[in-house]
Amino acid sequence: MKLTLPALGLAGLLVLAGCGGNLGSDGDSGSTAAYPERAVTLLIGQDAGGSTDLIGRALADPASKDLGQPITVQNRPGANGAVAAKELAAAAPDGYTVMVFVGSLAYITPLAVPADQAVDVNDYEVVTGISQDDFVLIAHPQTGFKTVQDIVAAKRPVKFATTGVGTGSQLTQTLLFAQAGVEATAVPFNGGAPALTAVLGGQVDVAAVQLGEAKEQIEAGKAVPLVTFATQRPSYMPDVPTATEAGFNVPVQQSRAIVAPKGTPAEVVDRLRTAFQKGFAEQAYKDFNTKRLLTANEVDGTALLQQWNGSLQTYRDLVAQHKIDLSAK
Amino acid sequence: MSSVIDGFAVVLEPANLLYCLVGVVIGMLIGVLPGLGPAATIAILLPLTFGLEPVTAVIMLAGIFYGAQYGGTVTSVLLRLPGEASSVVTVFDGHALARQGRAGAALGIAAIGSFVGGTLSIVALTLVAPIVAGFALDFGPPEYTVLALLGIMLVSTISSGGRIRALTAAAVGLLLATVGRDDFTSAERFTFGNLSLADGIDFVPIAMGLFGLGEILYNLEERHRAVQAPTRVTNVWPSRADLRQSSGAIGRGSVIGFVLGILPGGGAVLSSMAAYALEKRRSKHPERFGRGAIEGVAAPETANNAAATSSFIPLLSLGIPANATMAVIFGALLIQGVTPGPQLVTEHPELFWGVVNSMYLGNVLLLIMSIPLLGVFVRILRVRAAVLAPITVLITLVGAYTVNNSVFDIGLVIGFGVLGYLMKKAGFDPGPMVLAFVLGTLLETSLRRSLLLFDDDLTGFLTRPISGTLAVAFLAVILLPLARTLLHRRHPSEPSVPAGGGTESSVPAGGADSSAPVGGADSSVPAGGADSSVPAGGADSSAPVGGADSSVPAGGGADSSVPAAGHAYPFDSAGGEAESSVSAAVRQDGSDSAVGASSGGGFGGRASRQRAAIGDPEAVDPAGTPSGAASDRVTESPRRDNKAEEAE
Amino acid sequence: MTTEPVDDRPPAAGPSTNLIAAVVVIALGGAAVAGAAALGSGPGTWPMIVGVALVLLGLILALQARRAEPPERFTRSSLLVVAAVASMIAYVAVIATIGFEIPTALLAFVWLRFLGRESLRTSIAVSLGIVVVFYALFVGALDVTIPHLF
Secondary structure, X not given: OOOHHHHHHHHHHHHHHHHOOOOOOOOOOOOOOOOOOOOEEEEXXXXXXXXXXXXXXXXXXXXXXXXXXXXXXXXXXXXXXXXXXXXXXXXXXXXXXXXXXXXXXXXXXXXXXXXXXXXXXXXXXXXXXXXXXXXXXXXXXXXXXXXXXXXXXXXXXXXXXXXOOOOHHHHHHHHHHHHHOOOEEEEEOOOHHHHHHHHHOOOOOEXXXXXXXXHHHHHOOOOEEEEEOOOOOOOOOOOOXXXXXXXXXXXXXXXXXXXXXXXXXXXXXXXXXXXXXXXXHOHHHHHHXXXXXXXXXXXXXXXXXXXXXXXXXXXXXXXXXXXXXXXXX | OHHHHHHHHHHOOHHHHHHXXXXXXXXXXXXXXXXXXXXXXXXXXXXXXXXXXXXXXXXXXXXXXXXXXXXXXXXHXXXXXXXXXXXXXXXXXXXHHHHXXXXXXXXXXXXXXXXXXXXXXXXXXXXXXXXXXXXXXXXXXXXXXXXXXXXXXXHXXXXXXXXXXXXXXXXXXXXXXXXXXXXXXXXXXXXXXXXXXXXXXXXXXXXXXXXXXXXXXXXXXXXXXXXXXXXOOOOOOOOHHHHHHHHHHHHHHHHHHHHHHOOOOOHHHHHHHXXXXXXXXXXXXXXXXXXXXXXXXXXXXXXXXXXXXXXHHHHHHHOOOOOHHHHHHHHHHHHOOOOOOOOHHHHOHHHHHHHHHHHHHHHHHHHHHHHHHHHHXXXXXXXXXHHHHHXXXXXXXXXXXXXXXXXHHHHHHHHHHHHHHHHHHHOOOHHHHHHHHXXXXXXXXXXXXXXXXXXXXXXXXXXXXXXXHXXXXXXXXXXXXXXXXXXXXXXXXOXXXXXXXXXXXXXXXXXXXXXXXXXXXXXXXXXXXXXXXXXXXXXXXXXXXXXXXXXXXXXXXXXXXXXXXXXOOOXXXXXXXXXXXXXXXXXXXXXXXXXXXXXXXXXXXXXXXXHHHOOOOOOOOOOOOOOXXXXXXXXXXXXXXXXXXXXX | OOOXXXXXXXXXXXXXXXXXXXHHHHHHHHHHHHHHHHHOHHHHHHHHHHHHHHHHHHHHHHHHOOXXXXXXXXXXXXXXXXXXXXXXXHHHHXXXXXXXXXXXXXXXXXXXXXXXXXXXXXXXXXXXXHHHXXXXXXXXXXXXXXXXXX
């Protein structure tokens, strides 16, 4: 009696080991004809509640209706999305794991981290672009700054808050102040909310955050918008000049896309794209974009990669030109 | 005020009531399961809220938040598993009470304290939200730095082991907090190339490993000991004496929690620590803390619930989420089409007040629900330890996985479990390590940001009003005992001051502040007897209450007799002293252990005072009160004495 | 510390064991200092401070070693702890490959039967019960992505 149980257990184990890792959480890469047969995981490389997370969730809902299977959102925050990207790369390319990839991870973070930590978006299969998010430079009202020229004229060192190392917030401000010849110190925070708080509280002079995050504060008069960093004035902020108009070459935007692991079959990618496009067309999603001050960028994979690779090259050049080191202390 | 009433009307709608209840229940279940925190749960449940009205959605999410807090308390008390950082402090006395058969009292006081703290916090929020919201903005990196420093200092007060060991554990905790990617430079620190470590170590594996697993492993070795739950649970409810004793703690905890909770990031943990430390310092018998002092549960639980409530303020009034859970609720609101911000009150008053009032409702529901549930929870402890252990272990292991869906985290839990076991054997308390770990990141990042803001000029701390005040208070609190030492040395006429005490003599200055007053040594003892964890009803408790324990505290040792770098531990009350003196007594003269052992918790302190009076050079003398500096404290204590005696 | 009654604790180890603990702390501090130095001035500053503090604290502990409360000795019962840890390591090792159900049942069984000296029936019943409940809870209700077989 005493031996039977362990023996049974051992036998059982051997049988199962023989079956191989047929586990519920991994994918069983069977035929793609019946895709999708089960839930699709949508990885998000940022914390729950942040812009990227909300975008992913807003999209997942209508897209899953079209797919006929649930799309489960899972947050894997860390390193501006590099952790999630690594997990995506290791996942089976069968269409059951996809990710919301932020542009800054592809075209800004590589400028700030060692080469072995940088993630290359070209190593992935891009399903579709989602939307673009513009940055706005805001100042605390007490500083008296209304335009970038005010900052230059003040002739004093400024402190600016960034949302982290390797983010658009850091790049925009670093480039701007380098071009304007302003002595500026970066104070990195962890995300948009703390950076915003720092400006609102007057601990720093200015900060660059995403439009959606700053809108309420601007409307309430707690923050003064100086410039946006889009190539043309976003429809949401018609009264704020762009950096280009102000005479500075800082065309930086945040962008997001859905990507899948390299090697995902073309039919699967197409199916996914169709589903997400159905999501884009939904009124609820459009309203979400409007509320969050996002600009749609629902292009296909090739076009998106062109955009992003182009951006990376542009920024590399700009950073080299102004001798900026994003990773420095 | 009509909007407040409107808010109530909103909340009392049947649908909202129902969703509040659902949220609270889900929250409690989640809180009981370590690993899956409220933020993650809310994220999982977000899709459910899409079909709901914004107010209803937030009401449910807020219910989850509160429920999870309470659930975390339950596991802290019953299983010594702190569900989240703010429950860590509850573990110390909560679990001790559970061991003594008074889990019901602990959980009951926690529920009551949470309710009172939350309610008072809501009232305050209603009255002053817009004012204090601006106050929250004034807290920048310099203020957080000083707060975190104060927090680290509190850590040594809270620990009931020797100070040096507490500080060592805390230092290791600080070191562990540095593991991972540096926010400022993207450099990887101490990750040894491991991707899972690149994001740093999570709170959950450390806390569950050190507290939960470590304890289980330690108890494995002593199977025959009274680790089993007492077969008779003496009282399921807090007694009236418990309530009376805790009332002050609850009141103070509410205030502390409300104030600290408004600060984005770290409010709940700091508030639980601060409330606990305050109670320990104020107590006549601080040595009871860590052994089942009911205030040791009431204070942190009240504080962290008050803080949880006031952490809604930055979100609702400013549109800035104060912690991860708030961020998710923020997201939920956004998806609903509502953008929290300074204009929320004016644009969507029904939402604002609906949420505020729902918090109140959530608190009420929690209290009501805990009535039947308390009996259930307590019964869990009746399960044999041999059966409970593997269940706890498995919950811990699986729970660790759910944090990041990573098997590596399970390995981490085991590693920390082993560490916790070794630490216990060596006499180190895991508490300081965990708490310092939580505060470590805050401290370092705030410090570095502050230096950036001040251009590396440390005096910058003094230029800002809040950080300046706090920094001055901090320095004063470090330097005052030092000053007292020097003054003390010039008055060697005190007979009870040990001659060769060197710098040790300053410690009684600190000690005397909070412990027995000069002439009151005797009068406090019977009160002490009642104060310590003997159940008021006089029923037998199977575990010897404080008696044997106080005579041989594991880590007490003589650590406190050789304070390292001056007396930077102003909050370190005579708790440590009483322990060390008693243990010193035990070591020096074997027969004294009988004295220590046979007396109750309060009596142990008395033995120590006797010992000290005899001039034991090792013993620190809590009764050697310099009449000058501490006289204000002395006059306070007799009043407290009287109150305690009335409680009889 | 926890409230253990005196009589049942394992015998105290010699005072030299305190010294060992102190040495471990010093070594840890030293390693931290070395690591911090390698990191340079920005990221390494804080770890350096903490490392130095650890070394100092370790030194104090070493000085106090003789007088401090000695730690407990390792007894034969400590082997139980070793067994327990080994079981947990085994659990982690296999869970990714064969799911959590079987390792959970086995771990529970081992703990109940061998470490806990429960009867065979209780051990089996509770082990299976745990797996069932965990499954219902984690896979069923919460939909957590723990590796599972069924």
